[in-house]
Amino acid sequence: MNNAIHAPDWVPATGHQLHLTGVYFDAVRIEGVRGELVAARLIERADGDAGPIVCEVNGFRWMYFLLAPGEGRRHQWPLGVRQFGGRGVRTVTYIGVPALDGNTWPLRWYSEPTATAPYVDAEALCQATTVTGREVRRGTA
Template identity: 45%
Template sequence: MNTQSDLGWIPHAGIQLRKAGVQFDAIRVDGGHGRVLADHLARMTGGTPGPIVEEANGRRAVYFLVPVGSTSHRTWPAGVTRLTAGPNRISYIPVPALNGSTWPLTWRYRPTAADHLVHTLLLRSALHSPG
């Protein structure tokens, strides 16, 4: 795994919001379905699906960090929220530190390299498959 300095978008402590469209965009899936989807995607990729953040409270959201612009011009099923940037649109994605107190956010799957994000087409495929 790269050091935290190689992944400059990860905070050194706590949680920070990152503006979508700069380093990445995100797909948010709420509830248990997001966790099942994350694990299914991990099986599809040999355990390295890319960075996935999960929330322990509220809507129990799961955030799949995907390449900038990769979610546009595609249909997404109900229950999926795209966090992107564009004309008259700004979204923010919560990102926890790799270590320390970050509750209610944690890494379900930690980032492994600066340029390794969740593959958008694999994510769409996993959303449409039974698991």
């Protein structure tokens, strides 16, 4: 495992910056506790190398899973999971990306991009959202 932090050119040097989805990455958004459970499951399964996951630290505490461009539209996402970016999408969406260091409030990295995981694996994310959704509905999460 090589989990050394990797800084793609779309990660700002300081603060945070908005990026148009579908250009540098697609994004999948999940709210609050469910998003945290999905992220924790991905990180555990990837032995700590899950790829870029951005967390909003206030409000709804959205979790943004950053996928390779075009990957979001290839999967059927469960209810409560929102996909941004990709061809055929008529809406324009910008996602905030924090720097790897320093003050990035209200965003932070839940999992940083690495050389071996520059993006979240879309297939693994789809599986984790489906399983975690069932667990949340049953109250076993």
